[in-house]
């Protein structure tokens with residue numbers, strides 16, 4: 088599967104960057120051609136220096152200027168190709184990381200519940216960095232080095248076939264040795280990628296739960312866990328470095344033997360009279376040119392082992408099916424907010440049934456209160472309406488549209504959700520209030536904030552609406568966050584409003600005004616509200632109890 092995917096993405100990427108690739112490959116081919124022509128020219132034209140005894144005569148100077156010119160040309164080509172290659176590599180990776188991020192965002196919510204945040208972060212940082220480094224190395228090393236190996240072999244073959252064939256025979260032998268020495272590398276690399284992800288996951292989780300750690304005096308324990316994980320990474324790195332460090336000198340050693348073979352064979356041929364001095368010089372220069380790329384290819388082979396693990400993880404995620412946001416259904420026109428649950432059942436994998444044949448009909452602009460025991464499935468019911476999950480059986484119909492057959496975008500844009508755990512983004516209060524609005528109108532924002540009882544709170548803050556709320560809204564109290572979430576939902580003007588424990592964080596006064604103003608605030612919406620506050624039943628049109636998975640009208 089991965090191979091197919093690799094080929095598929097490889098072709099897709101090639102399509103997008105075809106002209107950049109053409110330019111880069113042309114520059115590399117030109118540079119290699121100049122680099123390969125130099126030993127030949129120097130070798131063959133050296134005859135002039137042997138024949139004409141006068142030092143640096145016009146003829147010599149002509150050749151010298153030609154060689155210096157070619158060296159300069161090669162350097163210039165190398166500059167352009169190196170700059171362009173790295174640029175293409177960086178663009179490729181920037182593009183891939185954006186595609187990956189886009190994809191991760193549209194993965195179903197289960198993915199985020201089943202995977203650690205640190206794993207995802209590690210993919211976007213470590214794994215991408217490994218692949219990115221490899222891609223630039225392949226572009227900068229693999230292509231030119233292979234061109235040099237092929238070109239030098241052909242040119243050596245043209246001068247002296249026996250030596251060239253012998254050298255070419257040694258190359259596969261070098262590859263076999265390389266493969267044997269680095270066979271332990273791949274498992275180490277895979278473990279390393281996983282351990283690094285675990286370390287990042289722990290750090291990310293701990294920072295998110297720092298107040299818990301402090302409250303339980305667990306700083307030292309968490310530090311020692313982190314140190315242990317870091318030491319595991321270090322131990323794996325040490326193994327990896329040892330193997331990598333072994334590869335390079337080993338290949339260098341084998342390459343030196345190749346050079347020795349060229350030298351000895353060329354000298355023997357020269358002594359036997361079958362090789363002239365120009366050919367001898369040419370062969371020796373090609374011997375050096377030929378063996379140089381072997382070292383960098385060995386390094387690349389080592390990197391390849393690391394990249395296999397990282398790219399397997401990336402491609403695995405890339406291959407996961409995303410939510411069909413704009414496809415897989417019709418764009419529902421939800422104008423009234425008429426909600427029908429028809430024998431809806433649901434359960435999480437291996438957790439048994441949570442909702443059993445739940446049925447109700449909520450007419451437009453009606454409001455409904457659901458109460459019931461903790462863990463009874465109330466939030467899950469709201470999440471089914473949002474299509475965070477799909478029912479196991481039964482159907483949810485909104486304004487005549489079966490939600491399973493509508494596009495997710497059209498469905499969610501008609502619904503406002505105020506969650507139990509209010510999530511705010513790291514930005515100002517104003518930015519959080521207007522999140523999700525294309526063109527926020529300031530007066531409407533102030534009105535909604537006032538309706539949610541935020542006026543006094545915001546006025547007392549040092550920068551008013553421009554006050555930064557911190558990550559997740561950490562600089563605000565629970566009640567303040569809940570009011571912002573309410574105001575945000577009101578501003579969105581959805582047809583349906585789902586309120587998950589909307590008053591749980593509010594103070595006495597705020598709860599009272601929430602109840603008093605309920606009908607004024609929410610009259611335009613169809614509202615499903617979850618609460619453990621029995622007094623809210625006074626404002627609800629219909630009250631239901633969820634017990635043992637069954638929803639019954641009270």
Ligand SMILES: Nc1ncnc2c1ncn2[C@@H]1O[C@H](COP(=O)(O)OP(=O)(O)OP(=O)(O)O)[C@@H](O)[C@H]1O
Nearest residue numbers: 200435438441459460461462463464465466467468
């Ligand atoms: N992602 C999940 N994977 C597996 N089980 C889950 C998942 N989310 C919730 N559950 C389980 O489903 C059950 C219903 O959870 P839900 O959050 O809907 O309850 P609730 O009625 O809203 O509870 P509360 O009143 O405490 O907020 C719980 O037993 C919970 O452990």
